[in-house]
Amino acid sequence: MNKKFSKYLELFDVSYHYQTKLENVEIFKNLNLSIYPGEMVALLGPSGSGKSTLLNCIGLLDKFVSGDYRILNKEYSLLSESEITNIRLNDIGFIFQNHRLFPEFSALENIIIPSLIKKIPFDQAKKKALQILTYLNLDHRLNHRPAKLSGGESQRVAIGRALSNNPKFILADEPTGNLDKENTLLIFNILKKITSETEKSCIIATHNNFIAEKMDRILLIENRNIKILK
Numbered sequence: 001m002n003k004k005f006s007k008y009l010e011l012f013d014v015s016y017h018y019q020t021k022l023e024n025v026e027i028f029k030n031l032n033l034s035i036y037p038g039e040m041v042a043l044l045g046p047s048g049s050g051k052s053t054l055l056n057c058i059g060l061l062d063k064f065v066s067g068d069y070r071i072l073n074k075e076y077s078l079l080s081e082s083e084i085t086n087i088r089l090n091d092i093g094f095i096f097q098n099h100r101l102f103p104e105f106s107a108l109e110n111i112i113i114p115s116l117i118k119k120i121p122f123d124q125a126k127k128k129a130l131q132i133l134t135y136l137n138l139d140h141r142l143n144h145r146p147a148k149l150s151g152g153e154s155q156r157v158a159i160g161r162a163l164s165n166n167p168k169f170i171l172a173d174e175p176t177g178n179l180d181k182e183n184t185l186l187i188f189n190i191l192k193k194i195t196s197e198t199e200k201s202c203i204i205a206t207h208n209n210f211i212a213e214k215m216d217r218i219l220l221i222e223n224r225n226i227k228i229l230k
């Protein structure tokens with residue numbers, strides 16, 4: 001794929017506001033942005049600036065109020081509900097701030113579940129999950145439930161779950177928010193390895209300038225707009 005000519009995501013003048021009973025809360029207005037294959041992009045901005053809202057819209061968990069959004073060369077407004085679900089299941093890996101693993105399932109099962117939802121046979125799903133956990137150096141924690149994993153290990157399982165569908169891009173909402181410096185660097189290096197070894201793109205919302213500096217590009221949400229810092 002020629003990186004110069006292909007774009008995974010394109011936002012044209014997109015805006016978002018929350019409508020409450022009392023007011024219209026404008027979050028961002030007329031954003032324009034393109035994300036290319038294999039890029040690692042930091043999304044910075046003060047608390048409440050709209051990082052999670054933007055990731056949710058990009059990841060099809062929510063939708064922009066206005067503007068045009070092209071995802072994997074498809075016009076969002078022309079997609080049917082089932083096409084949206086398919087993109088979510090096949091092309092997007094979401095990593096949440098507090099990992100949101102299923103507490104009653106083991107590390108291995110947490111990674112198998114998305115494949116089962118996609119109707120992949122159990123043995124195949126298990127084989128893939130074992131490969132992913134080995135890749136993440138967690139093969140000694142297969143049967144641990146989230147409560148028996150450390151914060152860094154839980155977040156690595158969450159990365160494994162996001163990787164299980166071999167997505168085109170990874171959206172990570174403060175994946176290192178609760179971790180110490182050592183684990184923050186470990187998680188960052190894993191995401192970096194994944195993006196550099198594959199064509200996956202990775203957008204990471206973070207408050208951590210140190211890891212933002214290590215990424216290919218840095219975007220800052222400020223005053224309801226996006227500034228491209230790098």
Ligand SMILES: Nc1ncnc2c1ncn2[C@@H]1O[C@H](COP(=O)(O)OP(=O)(O)OP(=O)(O)O)[C@@H](O)[C@H]1O
Pocket residue numbers: 018019020025027045046047048049050051052053054
């Ligand atoms: N359902 C809602 N109704 C009204 N306002 C909301 C709603 N959800 C979020 N907001 C507001 O939208 C703004 C952006 O929230 P968002 O969670 O996207 O910020 P953020 O940059 O991710 O912040 P943080 O760094 O704290 O995670 C905040 O001011 C928040 O209060």
Ligand SMILES: [Mg+2]
Pocket residue numbers: 051052053173
């Ligand atoms: Mg947030």
